[in-house]
Amino acid sequence: MSTPAPPSHHVSEGKHSRHTSLFSKRPSNPSERAGEEIEFANQRKIRDTFINRMRIFAAPYFAEFLGTAVFVLMGCGANLTYTVLTTNAQSAWVGNALGWGIGLMTGVFIAGGVSGAMLNPAVALSFAGFRGLPWIQVPFYFLAEFAGAFVGALLAYACFAHSLDPFDGYHRQINGPFGSAGAFGNFARPFIGNGAAFLSEAVGTGLLVLGVFAITDNNNFPARSCTPLAIGLLLTGLALSIGYPTGYSFNPARDLGPRCAAAIWYGAAVFTNHGSYTWVPVAGPLAGGIVGAAVYEFFIVSKRALVDEEMESISASERSSISIEERVQ
Template identity: 80%
Template sequence: MTRSSLSPSRYMSEAKSSGGRRTRGTPGNPEDRAGEEIEYASQKALRDTWVSRTRIFLAPYFAEFIGTGVFVLIGCGCNLTYTVLTTNAESAWMATSFGWGFGLMTGVFVAGGVSGAMLNPAVALSFAGYRGLPWIHVPFYFLAEFAGAFVAALLAYACFAHSLDPFDGYNRQISGPFGSAGAFGNFARPFIGNGAAFLSEAVGAALLVLGIFAITDTNNFPARSATPIAIGFLLTGLSLSIGYPTGGSFNPARDLGPRCAAAIWYGADVFTFHGSYTWVPVAGPLAGGILGATVYEALIVSRRAVVEDNESIASSEHRSISLE
């Protein structure tokens, strides 16, 4: 088959006898074909420019940056709303849990088709270890997620700065009845030690990653197009169930990025408060994420995988019997 027979111009030529209507099967004008080939070459050259290649290369990292930013902006906005507008912020825990869940859902919708929407260093590390995410992406995903969370916290503060002024009398405080730093970086409750807080964060992150692995496993019972919704409600459920003692971060970038932003207004004490608590919401989720991924991959065998394995064994046995 010749190249001209495959050309779209074959079906786009116009016959004078048909009054200018397009007819199929009429050979196109050679000049038209030449013009189309020139236009195609120019478009290909445009796609092959350095700017275009760079944009394609950076697309996953920008997706992680924006997706994490959307997630954190919605979550921090909910925290600040119920910190400033309620007399008892503790009673708003259910509302903020749903806010963070909706934020994660929106972030996954934004970035899922481009980067996979890790939006969490613990998830990215787990997917690199067990789901084929190239390791070369991992440090850049970490940086993009941290940067997205940091910028989102700055935007959240900018939106609420004038609301915070009458709340605390222009005196930014970390804790106490007028403390608001917890709307950015998480802090364990005063009666929770760092060891217990580490365990809580690790268990929460393990359940989060285990749930995400199950939701996205095509050999199990995948949520498919409802994946962002399922993951959002997964985070909400974890926050409502075991997140209260520590604030339910389960995400190093979600905590460290806003904490660094909060240090601009609350000072360096945000890193040393509560027995230098900063390491807990970073190390806990990373350890828990690997644990959750390992448990799923080692112990959860989907029904479809079992059926396929049994069919493979039966087929091999049938071949051996036939040979005998």
């Protein structure tokens, strides 16, 4: 998290105020200098309060919470829109994928400059293992992401509650032609077993993390200012290509948070449906994310790092030879 520049201070001098900065001329009067020092001390005390320290501590987690909430709100809203508008939600697969991709892009725009916009426990775990995210922050990221996903799902349901009433006759259903619980938590296709679903979620999340590592790698071909757009399109592409068997969770928070919210209206069966499927979109993405990160780091970064080390050693040897020649001369 970047540290903002310190605010400018003003010191009262009768009816006038003097702007002080690193480049301003210090007052020559000793009493004025003493007053200025007292003012700076008071400003430091104001900044160094418990509330401000808590705000600084909580800033990345609140950004993560807000970014995930917006991501899930837009994604679940896309699911609900096409669930209500058509009896064949599969025909709206492209629209659903775009909704989730644009939602992810928006969430990354919101939180990227403060928290890094993981918005996914699998991504946060991978960044802790391979990109230097402090492990002590990982549980806080997890909690912020799950809470954001839960709130985002609540807001999506609140927006669509009256639209669902004529669709299902005021009777919330998990499965069947009028089932809408799948707009929140993911449910694999009836013909997909939990083992195959686990593999699908792991592979999809592995590709997602692999792509995120490549997009954000400054030594490779980074997207830079287009990072949110690139990550959003990455999720859309994965949804369109390999997301059909399970509904492309690829994110433990994106599934478990909305699933817990859906339990309020659909009952506890959302956790036990499809052979207690709940564990699959949680464990699969966590495992797949680590594998995807490891593949990128070991097969892409390591080779480049070796080349960089060789260049550094050559440069160091050249510098040492030049310094020896200068000493001899």
